[in-house]
Amino acid sequence: MSSEAFKQEPTLTSMFQAIDRIDTQFPHGYNDLKAVVIGGGTGAPVSIRTLLSMGIQTSAVVAMADDGGSTGILRAEAKVTPPGDIRKCLAAFAENPDDPFTKAFKYRFEFARNHTLGNLMLSALEEATGSFPEAVKICGKLLGSKGRVYPSTLNNVVLNARTLDGRTLHGQATACKSETALDTVWLESAGQPMPYVEAIRAIYDADFIVLGPGSLFTSIIPNLLVPGIPEAIERSKAKTIFVCSLADQQGETWGLSAIEHVDALRRHGIGRNLDYVLIHSAEKIAPRPPLQDSFEAIAGSGALASAHQENREGKPLSANIRSVEVTYEDIQKIQQDGTVVLVRNMVDPQRPTWHYPPALARAFADVFRLNTPSSGA
Structure with missing residues (x-):
């Protein structure tokens, strides 16, 4: 029998090996906490495995x-x-x-x-x-x-998208491979999609709602486009945490900064119901003058020409990796509505587009500590 004929996806195998190396000691009180992860199939499992390793009672609501x-x-x-x-x-x-x-x-x-x-x-x-x-x-x-x-729904839905340069894309598989960053997405179905009642119940029962990590427009946001899901998040007692992508390897968020990720979530249903944002940075974020050479989201004739040039040179967008940009000024803007931003070094040392579970666990623990009464109180 050929083992080559039976392959497992690396996102479901090697990335989870780091879970066994989490050495941070977490309080037993975390066993009483409930979290629901909202996302898709690649990024959400990282949060799922990380939360489970911390002793958190975890469930998931998944895009369809x-x-x-x-x-x-x-x-x-x-x-x-x-x-x-x-x-x-x-x-x-x-x-x-x-x-x-x-x-x-x-x-x-x-x-x-x-x-x-x-x-x-x-x-x-x-x-x-x-x-x-x-x-x-x-x-x-x-x-x-x-x-x-x-x-998140049992209705037959199709994801459509509009790019920053005005093109319309049909289908999730097409949208996630866009050559230019997306601006807006919406669901198409025969009738208004209905939320799955157990998904709503999981959101109501949670102490923490974790969005991501994962593809912003094609994995996380599609859940928020189901009527009833954003309303459940708003009415839930839970604190909402967004785990921002740390690097771009595909076109849908190509060049978008951390604040643009947050703005997209807010435009697509999360509104002001965002309590914490976890952002990766290997360096301390301090006030600084705007970088003249910072990469902007591909849109308009100039940037689109740049994208085509990369392809002509044999370097398709999918082969490039760019860190999601975050500045001190953007952090201040995100926090104006009461959202708390936590900046941590969370990159996997071997895989620059993946979160490192032990580091993600420590970031989650920081959020939990901010919402758990101290033993001396």
Whole structure:
């Protein structure tokens, strides 16, 4: 049997090895805290695994707009609910990552149209039970899941986007590969999408709501576009934490600064309901004059020409990595509405586009301490 035919995605394997190296001691009182992670399939699992490692009771609300790869094929040909991002979050909740079933659940078969076993199982169980939530629940039990995963909606939705240079893109897979930064996204469906009631309940029950990390416009924001989700966040007692991306490797947020990430969230439903923003910086942020050579989001003829030039030179946008810019002045602007910004060095030393779980855990702990009465109080 060829092991090359059975591959696991690196985002579900190697990035989680750092979880076992978290050496920060967290108070046992954290076991009473509840957190819900809102996002997609790549960044959200990092927060899920990190929070679980801290003893936090964790659940996840997941975007349902994925239409690329294996999920896209299943949506188009089998008319199923998109399983991909749900599968990745389920894998993150698995009790034992080395369990044979858990490893098999994450296998991707290049010889079978690049499908994953997890996607096929979720779709087959949806057909067998007549219920996607029931399919998710069954897979969770098989994985020994340490938390629940909820779709943000069960409606058939398509994500559309408008770029900063005015183009309209159809579909999540197309939007996330945009050559220029996105400005606005919206959901298209046969009728108004309805929020999944268990997702709403998880938001109401949480002490902390964690947005991200992950793709801003195609993983995090699609959840906020479901009517009822932003309202639940607003009414919840929970404190809301946004984990800002630390580097750009794809076009949808290409060149956007940290404050532009926050502004996009606020425009797309989060409004003033943002209590904390975690931003990466390897250096201390101090007041400084504006940088003349800072990279701006690709928009307009000049910047768009620059993007095309990079492609002509054989350096597509996806091959470049740029840190998300953050300045002292932008931090002050973000905090004007009462949002607290915490700047920490959170980059994975081996993977410059990924958050390092031990560092992310320490940043979460700082937020929890700000909201937990001290023992001497």
